[in-house]
Amino acid sequence: MPIVSVGLGLPANLPQISILSLLTMSRFGPNGWRVWHARRNSEMLAGLALRILLRKRLKLIFTSASQRNHSQYTRWLISRMDAVLATSDKSASYLKCQPHIISHGIDTVEFSPTDDKRAVRSALGLPIGGKLIGCFGRIRSNKGTDLFISTAINLCRRHADLNAVVLGQAIGSNKAFLHALEQRVRTAGLEDRIFFRERVPFAAIADMYRALDLYVAPQRWEGFGLTPIEAMACGVPVVAADVGTFRSQIVHGETGFIVAPGSASKITDAVEVLLLDHKQRAEFALSARAHVQINFDIQKEAEALVQIYRRLMTQ
Incomplete structure (x- = not known):
């Protein structure tokens, strides 16, 4: 099916x-x-304008990933859609209609394990030896970046072979939040073991996961959240807070651990268990990769979406 995207700042290789x-x-x-197919209010509104004002023959779809009550305006926009999708049962529970539930997936070929972590780390300028934990995504309070830093500081003090990396940007008022975290690391004297990376080339994102021994998703709130799936696809076990859809993504005790949200001590304890047990960490890594291949391959998501597109186009 011919599909193109439209928007600002899209990758050049994306059909658009x-x-x-x-x-x-x-x-x-x-x-x-x-x-x-819209994901935001502005995109739903644009679709309505194209259909009503410019008389384009369009079927309108909206996907909701958020887990919060929608405003009256958003509910009105949703009511004008021809089909509504949700990325999880939790997201569906906040909708007034009965949506189709289609989970997000990822490219399990692009996100895949490496046989040589040392070479990957060397190419990325990360410490080659020892263990490495990471946390990726926007740097702000609701993403729990401060909880990860607390975990990293505590565990780096207890484990001389441990390093940590934060990958992500802080925007607007969150820049002060980032500066405070960097200062905490400097005060702890760990700036040579806890690293902040604002960004890497898009092609290097999978390598950032491959470089890790363990991924941490410490969010206080999350709508869906793809990073645990991306990490597990790369053969990296995950410790995640019980928010968003993380409980449905991670098999607790097989591909990682789920802990109570907002608790640096709970995250620290779970991470340390896997850091100390190489055998269990290796078993989790194998199970994590297989779990994502079976349940979260992007091809399954694409096929489900195309089925809905075809159904709407023939109605």
């Missing part, structure tokens, strides 16, 4: 059309209906 071309495209697709 310009925003301007939306205004000038024919009202009818090659086979009649087209599908407009």
Whole structure:
């Protein structure tokens, strides 16, 4: 099925059309209906404008990943959609309609294990020896970055062979939050063992996971959250807070551990268990990879979406 994306800052290799071309495209697709798939309020509104004001023959879909009550405005937009999707049962429970539930997936070829962590770390400029834990994503309080730093400081003090890396950006007011975390690391005298990376090339993201021995997802709140799946696909066990859909992603005691949210001590204890038990960590790594391949391969998500697209286009 021909599918293109539209938006700002999209990767160059992604099939896409310009925003301007939306205004000038024919009202009818090659086979009649087209599908407009939105993820945000602005995108739902744009789809409605294209259909109502410019008379484009569109079927409108919205995917909701959030786990919170929607505003009246959002509920109105959702009510105008031809189909509504949710990424989990939890997300579905906040919707007033009965959505299709389709979990997100990832490319398990791109996100795959390595046989040589030392070489990967060397290429990324990370410490080659010892153990490495990581936390990736936006740097802000609700992502729990401070909980990870507390864990990293405590465990680095107890384990001389441990290093830690934070990968992510702080935007706007969260820059002060990041600076405070960096200062905590300097005060602890661990700036040569706890690293902050603002960004890496898109192609190197999978390598950042491969470099790790253990991934930590310390969020206080999360809508869906892909990072644990990406880590597990790379053969990296995960310790995650019980938020978002993490409990449905991680098999507790087989691919990682789920802990109470908001607790640095709980995260620290769970991480230390796996750091000290190489055999269990290796078993978790194998189970994690297999679990993602079976349950979270992006091909399953794509096939489910295309089925819905085809159904709408023939109605």
